[in-house]
Amino acid sequence: PPAPPAPASAPPPAGTLDPVALDEALTTLPGPRVxxxxxxxxxxxxxxxxxxxxxxxxxxxxxxxxxxxxxxGLLFSDRHRTKLTGLDAAHTITLDLHKLGWQPIAAGLLAVKHPRDLAALDQRADYLNADDDTEAGLPDLLGRSLRTTRRPDALKIAVTLKTLGRTGLGALVDQVCEHAHTLATLIDDHPAFELHDRPTISTVLFRPAGTTDDAVAAVRRTLLTHGRAVLGRARLDGRLWLKATLLNPHTRPDDLAGLLKLVEGTTPR
Ligand SMILES: Cc1ncc(COP(=O)(O)O)c(C=O)c1O
Structure with a gap:
């Protein structure tokens, strides 16, 4: 193969795929590869x-x-879509519109560049899609999905896209990304908290400063079981973090400050 471009010299952020390691793996592993x-x-x-x-x-x-x-979902936003530069090179892409698409689950999609990549789904069963019916133009979902008697999940997505359009969805994306930055700033400015990093999308990882992983886990469980707040958890760089994935466009700065107050009030000292 032609020599691949020299990978960027700056080390990739922890938790992302390292192009140097990928280059080595692709050079040594036999194909076919994905x-x-x-x-x-x-x-x-x-x-x-x-x-x-x-x-x-x-x-x-x-x-x-x-x-x-x-x-x-960043693709909807003119402000954030450049973060996905390179996405169009993919042969296949998965999208969950129940995240940055505001759909109730299930709303997972597989997008393929070449329709031939869906050939494996092209099954024939006489009672479902008889050849003569297909030739006569009757629609059926075989060939696009393995699911036959499942819910028509595409309908709600189509309705949302028609109603809000790309611009409407993009505005919602912008709002939740903005909220994440606001929360990150509140955490960064607060001596009782440690911020993992500035958010790339709308996820903010943080933890009460000077506490153990066990205490962090206990804070999350207490808030959850008392019905006060639902936070996720993530282990990164060898430590446990509280995870706020901001997906509600109606969140106000007061809600974010209130969340931090709750966490602070629950942390054992
Ligand atoms: C990055 C990523 N990939 C895949 C999934 C799984 O999606 P699904 O539950 O639609 O299979 C998730 C869900 O949380 C995710 O965050």
Missing amino acids: VAATAGTTDAGLIDPLPEIAALCRAHHTRLHIDAAYGG
Whole structure:
């Protein structure tokens, strides 16, 4: 294969795919290969270096799948969509519109670049899609989905897209990303808290300063079982963090300050 482009010299952020390690793996592993990159990790909302990964996949003749379940919704936003530069190089992409798409579950999608990638789904069963019915133009979902008698999940997505459009959804994306920055700033400015990092999407990881992992886990469980707040948890850089994934566009700065008060009031000292 042609020499792949020299990977960027700066080390990748912890928790993202390292192009140097990927280059080594693709050079040594026999094919066929597929690389699964992530645009919006579940724990921290991090985005792998997609342009570098795409270039390596091209140079090594390797298929590229991008899990954009969380981050894919950034495409709706003119302000944030450039974070997904390189996404268009993927052969297949997963999107969960029950995250940055405001759908009730289930709303997971698989997008393929070439329709032939769906050929494996093209099953024939005489009682479902008889050849002569198909030739006569009767629609059926076989060939697009393995699911036959499941809920029509595409309908709610179509209704939302028609109602809000890309601009409407983009405005919601902008709002939740803004809320995440506001929360990160509140945490950063607060001596009782430690911020993991500035958010890439709308996930903020933080923990009460000077406490143990066990105390962090206990704070989360107490808030949950007392019905006060639902926070996630994530283990990163060897420590446990509280995780706030902000997805409600109606959140106000007061709500965020209130959340921190709750966490502070629950932390054992
Ligand atoms: C990055 C990422 N990929 C995949 C999934 C799984 O999606 P699903 O539950 O639709 O299979 C999630 C869900 O949280 C996710 O955050």
